[in-house]
Amino acid sequence: MTLQAAQKQAPDSSKALYGGKGTRRITVHDIAAAKARGEKWPMLTAYDAMTASVFDEAGIPVILVGDSMGNCHLGYDTTVPVTMDEMTLLSAAVVRGTKRALVVGDLPFGSYQEGPVQALRNATRLVKEAGVGAIKLEGGERSLPQTELLVQSGIPVMSHLGLTPQSVNTMGYRVQGRSDEAAHKLLRDAKAAQDAGAFALVLELVPAELAAEVTRSLDIPTIGIGAGAGTDAQVLVWTDMAGLTGGKVPRFTKPYANLRATLGDAAKAFAEDVAGGAFPAEEHTFH
Numbered sequence: 001m002t003l004q005a006a007q008k009q010a011p012d013s014s015k016a017l018y019g020g021k022g023t024r025r026i027t028v029h030d031i032a033a034a035k036a037r038g039e040k041w042p043m044l045t046a047y048d049a050m051t052a053s054v055f056d057e058a059g060i061p062v063i064l065v066g067d068s069m070g071n072c073h074l075g076y077d078t079t080v081p082v083t084m085d086e087m088t089l090l091s092a093a094v095v096r097g098t099k100r101a102l103v104v105g106d107l108p109f110g111s112y113q114e115g116p117v118q119a120l121r122n123a124t125r126l127v128k129e130a131g132v133g134a135i136k137l138e139g140g141e142r143s144l145p146q147t148e149l150l151v152q153s154g155i156p157v158m159s160h161l162g163l164t165p166q167s168v169n170t171m172g173y174r175v176q177g178r179s180d181e182a183a184h185k186l187l188r189d190a191k192a193a194q195d196a197g198a199f200a201l202v203l204e205l206v207p208a209e210l211a212a213e214v215t216r217s218l219d220i221p222t223i224g225i226g227a228g229a230g231t232d233a234q235v236l237v238w239t240d241m242a243g244l245t246g247g248k249v250p251r252f253t254k255p256y257a258n259l260r261a262t263l264g265d266a267a268k269a270f271a272e273d274v275a276g277g278a279f280p281a282e283e284h285t286f287h
C-alpha cells in the first residue's frame with residue numbers, strides 16, 4: 001500500500017478535539033463528529049480567564065464554567081446559592097481567556113426551573129453578555145421543555161443526569177441509578193434529552209455499567225464524572241484535577257498535581273523573604 005493510500009484509510013487525527021491541528025473555536029458540530037470517530041475527549045471546569053487560558057493552550061477542547069464555582073471559587077457550601085450575575089461575570093472571563101475551547105455555561109439553580117421562558121431569558125443572557133457557545137442544565141424529563149425551546153432558539157444545550165447537585169437538598173450526594181427502576185428512568189431521561197435536541201450529556205455519579213449502556217444507546221456523546229471508563233468524554237472540576245481543593249474531595253476525582261502545596265509553599269517563601277528582608281532585592285527596586 002502506498003503511503004498516500006494508508007493515510008486515506010487512517011482516521012483523520014488532524015481533526016481530533018484533543019491533539020488535533022485545528023485552531024478555530026470548537027463548535028457542537030465538532031463534538032458530534034468526535035463521537036462518530038469514537039474519540040475520547042477531556043473537559044475541565046474553569047472560573048477565571050487565566051486558568052481558562054492555561055487549559056485552552058493545553059488543548060482542552062471543552063471548558064465548563066460550572067456552578068461548582070459556588071464551592072470552588074465563591075466559598076459557598078453547595079452550588080445552590082450561585083446567581084446569574086455570578087455565572088455571567090465568570091463565564092465572560094473564561095470566554096475572554098480562551099481562543100479555541102467551546103465554553104459551556106451552567107445555568108444555576110433557580111434560573112430555569114420556572115419554565116422554558118425563564119430558561120431562554122437566562123441562557124440568552126449567558127450567550128449575549130458572556131459569549132458562551134452552549135449552556136448546560138440539570139435534569140431529564142423535568143427539563144425537556146427548557147431544552148426544546150433553547151435548541152429551537154439557537155442555543156446548544158448540554159444535559160446533566162445522574163447526581164444533579166442543584167437537587168442536593170432532596171437527593172443528597174449519592175450514586176444514582178442503582179435500582180432497576182432508577183436505571184430505566186435514567187435511560188429514558190437520556191433518550192428524551194437527545195430527542196429534545198441536547199448535543200451532549202453529562203452523567204454524574206452513576207454505575208459504570210449503566211453509563212456505558214447509556215453511551216451505547218445514544219448518538220450524542222456522554223461526558224462522565226464518577227461514571228466509569230465507558231463514557232465518550234470525562235470531566236473533572238479543575239481544582240480537584242490540580243490538587244487545589246481543600247478538605248474532602250469525591251472519590252472519583254484524581255489529582256494530577258499538588259497545587260495546594262505548591263501555592264502554599266510559594267506564599268510561605270514570599271512571606272519569609274519579606275520578614276527576613278530578602279525581598280525586594282536590588283533588581284526589583286527603582287531609583
Ligand SMILES: Nc1nc(=O)c2c([nH]1)NC[C@@H]1CN(c3ccc(C(=O)N[C@@H](CCC(=O)O)C(=O)O)cc3)CN21
Binds near residue numbers: 165205245252
Ligand atoms: N470540588 C468539587 N468537586 C466536584 O466534583 C463537585 C463539587 N465540588 N461541587 C458540586 C458537585 C458536588 N459533587 C459531589 C459532592 C460529593 C460527592 C460525594 O460525597 N460522593 C461520595 C460517594 C457517595 C456514594 O457512594 O453514594 C464519594 O465518596 O465520592 C460526590 C459529588 C460533585 N461536584
Ligand SMILES: CC(C)C(=O)C(=O)O
Binds near residue numbers: 066
Ligand atoms: C461537574 C460538572 C459536570 C458541573 O456541573 C459543575 O462543575 O458545575
Ligand SMILES: [Mg+2]
Binds near residue numbers: 066067068079106
Ligand atoms: Mg454544575
